[in-house]
Amino acid sequence: MSEKTKAKHHHEPLFRIVKRDDLPWWQAWLIRIAAIVTAVLLVGVISTLLTKGSLGEIYQTMIKGVFGKLFEGGSTTMLWKFLQETAILLCLSLAVTPAFKMKFWNCGAEGQALMGGLASMICMIELGDKLPYPVLLLVIFLTSMLSGAVWGVIPAIFKANYNTNETLFTLMMNYVATQIIKYYVYIEGGGSNTIQPVAEGNLPVIAGNRYLLNVIIVAVLAVALFIYQKYSKQGYEITVVGESQNTARYVGINVKKVIIRTMLLSGAICGIAGMLLVAGTDHSINTNTVGGQGFTAIMVSWLGQFNPFIMVLMSALVVFLRMGTGKVADTCSLNASFADIAVGIVILFVVGCEFFIRYSVKFKHNKKEVK
Amino acid sequence: MAKIALELKNITKTFGAKVIANKDVNLTVYQGEILSILGENGSGKTTLMNMIAGIYFPDEGQISVNGEEAVIASPKDAFSYGIGMIHQHFKLVDVFTAAENIVLGVNDGKYNLNKSKEKIKEICSKYGFSLDLDKKIYTMSVSEKQTVEIIKVLYRGADILILDEPTAVLTPQETSKLFDILRNMRNHGKSIIIITHKLNEVMEISDRVAVLRKGESVGVVNTADVDPHKLTELMVGDKVELNINRTTPKNVSDRLVIKGVTCYNREGVKLLDDVTFTAKAGEILGVAGIAGSGQRELLESIAGLQKLQSGEIIYHNPKTGKSENLRDKTPMQIRNLGVRLSFVPEDRLGMGLVGNMDIIDNMMLRSYRRGKGMFLRRKKPKNLATEIVERLQVVTPSVNTPVRRLSGGNVQKVLVGREIASSPTVLMVAYPVRGLDINSSYTIFNLLNEQKEKGAAVIFVGEDLDALLELSDRIMVIGSGRITGTVDARSATKEEIGLLMTKSTKEGGEDNE
Numbered sequence A: 001m002s003e004k005t006k007a008k009h010h011h012e013p014l015f016r017i018v019k020r021d022d023l024p025w026w027q028a029w030l031i032r033i034a035a036i037v038t039a040v041l042l043v044g045v046i047s048t049l050l051t052k053g054s055l056g057e058i059y060q061t062m063i064k065g066v067f068g069k070l071f072e073g074g075s076t077t078m079l080w081k082f083l084q085e086t087a088i089l090l091c092l093s094l095a096v097t098p099a100f101k102m103k104f105w106n107c108g109a110e111g112q113a114l115m116g117g118l119a120s121m122i123c124m125i126e127l128g129d130k131l132p133y134p135v136l137l138l139v140i141f142l143t144s145m146l147s148g149a150v151w152g153v154i155p156a157i158f159k160a161n162y163n164t165n166e167t168l169f170t171l172m173m174n175y176v177a178t179q180i181i182k183y184y185v186y187i188e189g190g191g192s193n194t195i196q197p198v199a200e201g202n203l204p205v206i207a208g209n210r211y212l213l214n215v216i217i218v219a220v221l222a223v224a225l226f227i228y229q230k231y232s233k234q235g236y237e238i239t240v241v242g243e244s245q246n247t248a249r250y251v252g253i254n255v256k257k258v259i260i261r262t263m264l265l266s267g268a269i270c271g272i273a274g275m276l277l278v279a280g281t282d283h284s285i286n287t288n289t290v291g292g293q294g295f296t297a298i299m300v301s302w303l304g305q306f307n308p309f310i311m312v313l314m315s316a317l318v319v320f321l322r323m324g325t326g327k328v329a330d331t332c333s334l335n336a337s338f339a340d341i342a343v344g345i346v347i348l349f350v351v352g353c354e355f356f357i358r359y360s361v362k363f364k365h366n367k368k369e370v371k
Numbered sequence B: 001m002a003k004i005a006l007e008l009k010n011i012t013k014t015f016g017a018k019v020i021a022n023k024d025v026n027l028t029v030y031q032g033e034i035l036s037i038l039g040e041n042g043s044g045k046t047t048l049m050n051m052i053a054g055i056y057f058p059d060e061g062q063i064s065v066n067g068e069e070a071v072i073a074s075p076k077d078a079f080s081y082g083i084g085m086i087h088q089h090f091k092l093v094d095v096f097t098a099a100e101n102i103v104l105g106v107n108d109g110k111y112n113l114n115k116s117k118e119k120i121k122e123i124c125s126k127y128g129f130s131l132d133l134d135k136k137i138y139t140m141s142v143s144e145k146q147t148v149e150i151i152k153v154l155y156r157g158a159d160i161l162i163l164d165e166p167t168a169v170l171t172p173q174e175t176s177k178l179f180d181i182l183r184n185m186r187n188h189g190k191s192i193i194i195i196t197h198k199l200n201e202v203m204e205i206s207d208r209v210a211v212l213r214k215g216e217s218v219g220v221v222n223t224a225d226v227d228p229h230k231l232t233e234l235m236v237g238d239k240v241e242l243n244i245n246r247t248t249p250k251n252v253s254d255r256l257v258i259k260g261v262t263c264y265n266r267e268g269v270k271l272l273d274d275v276t277f278t279a280k281a282g283e284i285l286g287v288a289g290i291a292g293s294g295q296r297e298l299l300e301s302i303a304g305l306q307k308l309q310s311g312e313i314i315y316h317n318p319k320t321g322k323s324e325n326l327r328d329k330t331p332m333q334i335r336n337l338g339v340r341l342s343f344v345p346e347d348r349l350g351m352g353l354v355g356n357m358d359i360i361d362n363m364m365l366r367s368y369r370r371g372k373g374m375f376l377r378r379k380k381p382k383n384l385a386t387e388i389v390e391r392l393q394v395v396t397p398s399v400n401t402p403v404r405r406l407s408g409g410n411v412q413k414v415l416v417g418r419e420i421a422s423s424p425t426v427l428m429v430a431y432p433v434r435g436l437d438i439n440s441s442y443t444i445f446n447l448l449n450e451q452k453e454k455g456a457a458v459i460f461v462g463e464d465l466d467a468l469l470e471l472s473d474r475i476m477v478i479g480s481g482r483i484t485g486t487v488d489a490r491s492a493t494k495e496e497i498g499l500l501m502t503k504s505t506k507e508g509g510e511d512n513e
Helices: A025-051 A055-067 A077-101 A109-127 A133-162 A166-192 A212-231 A233-243 A245-250 A255-282 A293-303 A308-331 A338-358 B045-052 B075-080 B098-103 B113-127 B142-155 B172-187 B199-205 B228-236 B295-303 B331-336 B348-352 B359-363 B379-391 B408-421 B438-453 B465-471 B494-507
Strands: A015-019 A359-363 B004-015 B019-030 B034-038 B060-065 B068-070 B083-086 B160-164 B191-196 B208-213 B216-222 B253-264 B270-281 B283-288 B310-316 B323-325 B341-344 B426-430 B457-461 B474-479 B482-488
Touching: A025 A055, A025 A308, A025 A338, A055 A077, A055 A308, A077 A109, A077 A212, A077 A233, A077 A255, A077 A293, A077 A308, A109 A133, A109 A166, A109 A255, A109 A293, A133 A166, A133 A255, A212 A233, A212 A255, A212 A308, A233 A245, A233 A255, A245 A255, A245 B348, A293 A308, A293 A338, A308 A338, A338 A359, B004 B045, B019 B045, B019 B191, B034 B045, B034 B172, B034 B199, B034 B228, B045 B083, B045 B160, B045 B191, B075 B083, B083 B142, B098 B113, B098 B142, B113 B142, B113 B172, B142 B160, B142 B172, B172 B191, B172 B199, B172 B494, B191 B199, B199 B228, B208 B228, B216 B228, B228 B438, B253 B295, B270 B283, B270 B295, B270 B457, B270 B482, B283 B438, B283 B465, B283 B494, B295 B341, B295 B426, B295 B457, B341 B348, B341 B408, B348 B408, B359 B379, B359 B408, B379 B408, B408 B426, B408 B438, B426 B438, B438 B457, B438 B465, B465 B494, B474 B494, B482 B494
Parallel strands: B019 B216, B034 B191, B034 B208, B083 B160, B160 B191, B283 B457, B283 B474, B341 B426, B426 B457
Antiparallel strands: A015 A359, B004 B019, B004 B060, B060 B068, B208 B216, B253 B270, B253 B310, B310 B323, B474 B482
16 A cells, blocks of 8 residues: 555554465475474474473484484384384374265274274184184284274264264274273283283284384275275265265265265274284283374374375374484483473474465565565 | 445455455445445455455455544444444344344443343334344244344444345345335435345335446446346446247157155155146246245255155156156166256255365266276266366366366356256256356356257256246246246246245245245
């Protein structure tokens, strides 16, 4: 505006929020990367304030916490631990993704994975010495998937038929699963409340690495899910149901069937995650086997915008921060919750930056500069 | 000349970099006048009014109220300048009474509902409202709710009232009642701005008309100096030479016979009441009626989306000569019977299309099951999308653009294009030109005519009686879920149809909503 207006009764707002046109993809990614970098810097600065160490030391500790002495020519043990944790988190994230695409808020990955793990555990203990190894593995695989799928499909059946709230239902199912595990550990482990690692029915160690198979299985799952969502008829149906159930009915999609089928799939993948944890990693089970990752997975799925490949990066980021800041907390004897705070900061930035991708902020005085 | 109540100078508002909603708009509103804002959909009427009401803030330009410059950054600011807007979608608390809604949010000392009621009653008697102040909102008819909204604005002391398409939801009788009140308010010195695109109402109610086209003001005229034809020209920009070439139906035969169809909604209200009619091949059957009289349910019943309590829907297959009853069949089963039934629903993005999917994937909605195996084939849908974009001149960056980013007219072209691509034997369209500019409207009308000539039975549910009379062969009138009459569209008059539309509301007034 050329002329300055005189006395104003109401002040023009200092800034306004304006919806943007869709940004080109590379600009959107530039904003996202900038957000992550800022967040990691902020985590570093907060760490230096708390520990009185230098920024460089903090990041060194973090990297050491994730990769160990790999870069000094040390062993790859820590790296594999990092890959393993990323794989498990990714597996759970992949599991909830088809349900989320359908706008079915499956918050029960925790319980579904536990039930899958329980199936593995029972097979290992009860059938471990009765079946030939390959058959045993197959039975473990199938029962774990089935068990997770059953746990996932119960809320889906109620949702499809009575329109119950799936968020609450799946959350409650988590508690039921936890109690079942508690009870099982109680009868199986006797008074000690722990089950000693079982030697039978462990997933095979390939190339001398006990985590490699887990990583491969999850990698295959990620590719398969990507193809399923993008190129299969069922994946297309999931998208339509998620976007508009009215449209789905209008074109003759059986909405109930799609809800139930998708939750069977979601639960089954959770079951696989449980199997990877029990038969592939711990060889035992307790209520903390999944360790809340079923909830972290919800976030990873969102951060990855339901795209399995972006979810790979997001799981890696979350695990990196968790392990790295955990190490910082450890060496500087900070509270263990420090790692959670750090992860929280990064997520806040990553989610928050979406706002700046969708909207731009216009200030009062530079109307001319902003197009 | 009367005093100026409101003045807009060079108002510009853009959304994002590309969408210019208003450009350099100048507008003056006097005290004690009714000004109509006229324009096609998307011409920026509502955006302009939202800036006066404090919902949007202009990028450039100046608003003055009573000769003083005003900065209106929120609806609260707007009220402090005596400006109130009645929106198309009411903003009322359902479980509160009328009086409670009216005083809600007004901070004038101690809360004393009885005292406020006195004040409300004064307003009512001054302008001629009749309203039961203790009635709860959820038991009210649409017209009563609108009355509450208007009183709410007056109670806050508004002198400038903006009404956004107030008659869209009213019956003709309710409309004339509203207009009486508006005239009354004008005579008391209020300024009233009414957004509309119905020309006859503009002629009836307003003193002056401001016409917007593509976000720009193209002129303000005295209503007495113009006729509807002149207004249309102003609105569209050039001389409109639009006529529909209605041919005499050929090879007419019964295609769809509906017998005694009755259905209820979940609350047990009768939506369709013993509906019987025949849709014939090679003919356009218009369906007229007040909004919400059962048109939607009628089409959804035929499409297999509505559960029926009784009745039959008999389809005569022109290929096999066989007859099938479509009642209680799902859309899939109907399709599998070889019935080529196409349906352009009223809710385009919520039912006919998926807004977040691109044009190709939307083409696939009807055909994605084709072909063996579990994977999609996108080749044919892609060709179809390209073909439709070219043939119907859909304005879009590419076929990979999500349809929600297209304008209303282009969305409809995509939807109609897909539905007629399967060469339907029955084509049902609901309000196919709602929200479309005049040129797109005629593209759609011509497509319907083309289908009729190809021998489809076309069922056209419309709201604009002029269009119905011009396009249809027969017009069936529906009121409160009942067929109140069928007339020959070539000889019938609007008055005749209007009578049939209201005939049933008198008899069947027991079921409101």
